[in-house]
Amino acid sequence: MIQQVHSHPDIYRIRVDLPDNPLQYLNSYVIKGVSGNLVIDTGFNRPECKRALCQGLQELDIRLQSDTSLFITHLHADHSGLVGLFAATGCPVYMHPVDYQYLVDSEDGSTWKAAEDNFMREGMPPAEIKTQFSNQARTFSPDPHFPVNPVHDGDCLHLAGCDLQVIHTPGHTPGLCCLYLPKEEVFFTSDHILFNITPNIQVWYHMKQALQRYLESLQKVRELPVRLALPGHREGDTSIAGRIDEIVAHHDRRLAEICHLAGLYPHSTAYDIAPHMTWSMRGKQWKDFPPTQKWFALGETLAHIEYLVDHGVLCCREEQGCRHYDLVRTET
Ligand SMILES: [Zn+2]
Ligand SMILES: [Zn+2]
Numbered sequence: 001m002i003q004q005v006h007s008h009p010d011i012y013r014i015r016v017d018l019p020d021n022p023l024q025y026l027n028s029y030v031i032k033g034v035s036g037n038l039v040i041d042t043g044f045n046r047p048e049c050k051r052a053l054c055q056g057l058q059e060l061d062i063r064l065q066s067d068t069s070l071f072i073t074h075l076h077a078d079h080s081g082l083v084g085l086f087a088a089t090g091c092p093v094y095m096h097p098v099d100y101q102y103l104v105d106s107e108d109g110s111t112w113k114a115a116e117d118n119f120m121r122e123g124m125p126p127a128e129i130k131t132q133f134s135n136q137a138r139t140f141s142p143d144p145h146f147p148v149n150p151v152h153d154g155d156c157l158h159l160a161g162c163d164l165q166v167i168h169t170p171g172h173t174p175g176l177c178c179l180y181l182p183k184e185e186v187f188f189t190s191d192h193i194l195f196n197i198t199p200n201i202q203v204w205y206h207m208k209q210a211l212q213r214y215l216e217s218l219q220k221v222r223e224l225p226v227r228l229a230l231p232g233h234r235e236g237d238t239s240i241a242g243r244i245d246e247i248v249a250h251h252d253r254r255l256a257e258i259c260h261l262a263g264l265y266p267h268s269t270a271y272d273i274a275p276h277m278t279w280s281m282r283g284k285q286w287k288d289f290p291p292t293q294k295w296f297a298l299g300e301t302l303a304h305i306e307y308l309v310d311h312g313v314l315c316c317r318e319e320q321g322c323r324h325y326d327l328v329r330t331e332t
Helices: 047-058 083-087 097-106 110-121 128-136 210-222 240-264 270-276 291-308
Strands: 001-004 011-018 025-032 037-040 067-071 093-096 158-160 162-168 179-180 185-192 228-231 314-319 320-326
Touching: 001 228, 011 047, 011 185, 011 240, 025 047, 025 228, 047 083, 067 083, 067 158, 083 093, 093 097, 097 110, 110 128, 110 291, 128 291, 210 240, 210 291, 240 270, 240 291, 240 314, 240 320, 291 314
Parallel strands: 037 067, 067 093, 185 228
Antiparallel strands: 001 011, 011 025, 025 037, 158 162, 162 179, 179 185, 314 320
C-alpha cells in the first residue's frame, strides 16, 4: 500500500506489514526524483515484506538499478532486512559504519552469543535464553555482504534531486542516522522518534550508556524546524519537541520506578526487577510475555540500570557470575 506524504519533492510511504510483530508495520519511504530515487529502509528479510516492498516500488514505477539508492537508517532487521535485493542490482547503499559493523559481526552468531552471556549474568535463566532463538531480529536479518557507502553526522547527500542532511542520533542503536531535508523541513526520524509507541532502548557492546546517549540525541534534534516528521513505524506528526518531552518524561518515570523497586527488593538482579516494571502488554503478566518481549524488556530495564549505576544511584555487586543491584541514594 502506497501513500504520497509530500509533494515537491515527491515522497511516498510504502507500508510494509511485519506479520506477528507488535510493531505492526514498517514505513519504507521513497523520494521519487526526475533523475534518480531514494528508498529509506526496507522491512524484514522475509517473503511477506519483500512482496509488499516490491509491489510498492512497482506501483511507483521504480526499478532497482543504479539510479535508485537505498539509505538504511539503522541495523535492525525490520529496516535493513531486504538490503540484498538492492545490492544485487547495483543500487548504492548508504549506512553508518558502526551499525554496518554490527551486521557483519552478527553473521557468525557471535554478537548474539555475547548478548546471551550478558543476559545470563543479569539473571535471565538459560531456559529463557533458549527461547530467544526464534527472535524475528535473528531469523529475518539481512545478508551482510554488500558494499556500503559509509555516512557520518553532518554529511550532505545529494540523492533523488534533494539535499539531505545526515543526523547521527546514537541511542536506539549506536549508528542510527536520521535524514533531514532543510529546505522543506521534512525529518525522517526512523526509530529515534516514534509518535504512538516509545522507541526501545537496549544495552550495547560498542556503546556505553545507551540511555544517556539517547537522551542527548533527543536534545540534539529538539529545536530542528520540522514541518513534517516521518517515523519508521506508525504515523508521523508535526511537533517533535512535544513528543521528545513526552519520551524524556517516560524515561524519567522508568528511572524512578527502578529506584523504587531496587529499594523494595534489595540485592536483585535486573531479571528480578524487570517483571515488576510497568509494561504496556495489554494486561498480560510477565510469565505470559512472548520470549522476544521478555528479551526487549530486560534490555530496556538494563539500559536504565546502567544509567543509574553510572550516576551513582545504584551499585552493582557481582557474585558467582551474576550481577546484583542495590540502591545507594534515591535522587537521580
Ligand atoms: Zn529499530
Ligand atoms: Zn524499527
